[in-house]
Amino acid sequence: xxxxxxxxxxxxxxxxxxxxxxxxxxxxxxxxxxxxxxxxxxxxxxxxxxxxxxxxxxxxxxxxxxxxxxxxxxxxxxxxxxxxxxxxxxxxxxxxxxxxxxxxxxxxxxxxxxxxxxxxxxx
Numbered sequence: 001x002x003x004x005x006x007x008x009x010x011x012x013x014x015x016x017x018x019x020x021x022x023x024x025x026x027x028x029x030x031x032x033x034x035x036x037x038x039x040x041x042x043x044x045x046x047x048x049x050x051x052x053x054x055x056x057x058x059x060x061x062x063x064x065x066x067x068x069x070x071x072x073x074x075x076x077x078x079x080x081x082x083x084x085x086x087x088x089x090x091x092x093x094x095x096x097x098x099x100x101x102x103x104x105x106x107x108x109x110x111x112x113x114x115x116x117x118x119x120x121x122x123x
Contacts, residue, residue: 034091038091038123041094041098041123042123045116045119045120045123046063048116049063052113052116053113054113059113062113062117063116063117063120066117066120066121067120067121069121070120070121070122074086074090090122090123091122093118093122094119094123097115097118097119097122098119100115101115101116101119
């Protein structure tokens, strides 16, 4: 009976360790996928600056200033609010801004520069 109890304990311990490793791997994969998607969206927004209304150099300067403002806001709010809330909030607001550009393109036949700058700010 004692040997059977030890065997059950060892098997349960192996299952718990395996589940912990599996959960850690799932977290790592989800973080990696999120990072890849954010990088692709950021790269795509940078390439799309030439398609906006107005001068390309002015658009680039405004886009760069929005990025600097976003970095400053992130540095100021990170210690007060927390990393997870800031990351989740900016991802949600950036995603909403990206989805709004679909509707402005479909119904207004152009994408407003303000909406593009909002996307750049939150991404």
